[in-house]
Amino acid sequence: SPLSRNIRCRCIKSHDVVPNVKFLQKLEVIPESSSCPRTEIIATMKRTQEQRCLNPNSKQIQDLLKLINKKRPKETSNQK
Amino acid sequence: SPLSRNIRCRCIKSHDVVPNVKFLQKLEVIPESSSCPRTEIIATMKRTQEQRCLNPNSKQIQDLLKLINKKRPKETSNQK
Numbered sequence: 001s002p003l004s005r006n007i008r009c010r011c012i013k014s015h016d017v018v019p020n021v022k023f024l025q026k027l028e029v030i031p032e033s034s035s036c037p038r039t040e041i042i043a044t045m046k047r048t049q050e051q052r053c054l055n056p057n058s059k060q061i062q063d064l065l066k067l068i069n070k071k072r073p074k075e076t077s078n079q080k
Numbered sequence: 081s082p083l084s085r086n087i088r089c090r091c092i093k094s095h096d097v098v099p100n101v102k103f104l105q106k107l108e109v110i111p112e113s114s115s116c117p118r119t120e121i122i123a124t125m126k127r128t129q130e131q132r133c134l135n136p137n138s139k140q141i142q143d144l145l146k147l148i149n150k151k152r153p154k155e156t157s158n159q160k
Contacts, residue, residue: 027109029145031101033126046113065109065145 009036011053018060019043019052021067027054089116091133098140099123099132101147107134 010030023046030040041054041061054061090110103126110120121134121141134141 021111024111025113026111029107029109031104031106033105062146066142 009038009040010042011040014041014053014055016055016058016060018054018058018064019045021064023047025049027064089118089120090122091120094121094133094135096135096138096140098134098138098144099125101144103127105129107144 025044025046028040028042028044030036030042032039039056041056043052043054044050045052105124105126108120108122108124110116110122112119119136121136123132123134124130125132
């Protein structure tokens, strides 16, 4: 049956509220694939190592990714 | 000495060329921290599990992240 397809999404539900970048250890972005038909974004928190799924449709996510890219130290910005 | 600080960046050098999203298993975004003074972006390839560091200053990265966010299936786009 269609339900027997091996769907292995990592997120069941996702948060709309994006954590402050200061508390973020990493952000994993997993594109849609045959394993899971949706993009998944998983935040890992610094101290607790807690993993939290974030809603990829949230505007806040796009803003967070922009913020991360803009925070670059001058000494490495033109490094080869 | 300053050099004895425990710097543990995961990337030594980074690629400017961003892989096609089809071949990408995941993308890890690691904000700058006390362990590493720069943002690191690590792509893991689907078949080979090869990990490749990408240049966060590359315009292609921002475009890739936008593309990933735009590719959302209709059936889940308004799901709660």
